[in-house]
């Protein structure tokens with residue numbers, strides 16, 4: 001475990017996230033051929049902490065995350081960061097459910113990310129060592145990234161996302177296929193990133209994970225936000241029958 005001041009030097013956003021909040025989706029419509037995913041979808045995230053997006057399969061969670069991050073363009077409506085329709089993609093970072101890593105070593109992947117983040121060549125080795133320590137990957141420095149275990153790959157993806165010291169971190173089911181120990185390491189990192197002032201938005205199906213790390217939960221069902229509540233309240237006392245059924249593990253088809 002690194003010290004608090006090291007965390008801040010490593011993880012605090014290069015520019016505070018304050019001007020990017022709320023993250024907003026306004027009057028979004030999105031359809032694929034015959035399927036309408038969103039029809040006048042609205043969402044506003046003003047909480048500076050960790051927001052979990054939950055909901056059944058196909059509800060629109062991943063697409064909502066991608067719209068917020070500016071990775072998907074809606075048919076109509078728009079995303080806002082703060083009051084601006086210009087989304088500063090260089091201040092956003094995204095980690096996907098399935099790690100996508102370069103065919104290089106752990107070191108090669110991180111050095112590439114640090115170069116892209118604009119660090120000059122003399123600074124990169126220092127930051128590389130700090131990031132490796134943060135993710136407990138020092139011993140795997142020279143290993144091909146794609147040969148790592150699922151948990152190690154996901155940790156590397158998270159470190160790579162943090163290389164640019166983003167203001168907002170988007171995570172799409174980052175621990176979906178990981179065991180409890182690997183999940184705990186990722187959650188510890190997410191909590192520390194958030195404590196340093198990075199706005200975190202995470203899609204998860206894991207109620208335990210929401211309870212452990214999220215300050216609030218947004219519940220999406222069939223392309224609509226049905227709930228937006230502090231996590232304990234959502235988990236104990238959701239107000240809609242759909243969220244109750246989802247939390248009880250019932251199939252939500254309609």
Ligand SMILES: Nc1ncnc2c1ncn2[C@@H]1O[C@H](COP(=O)(O)OP(=O)(O)OP(=O)(O)O)[C@@H](O)[C@H]1O
Nearest residue numbers: 032035037055056057058059060061062063064203
């Ligand atoms: N590129 C695409 N082409 C066609 N349909 C798509 C595309 N991307 C998403 N969809 C559809 O949009 C709907 C919402 O997708 P999304 O990935 O946001 O769901 P989700 O809530 O994240 O689900 P899950 O929990 O299963 O990951 C789904 O019905 C999905 O099949």
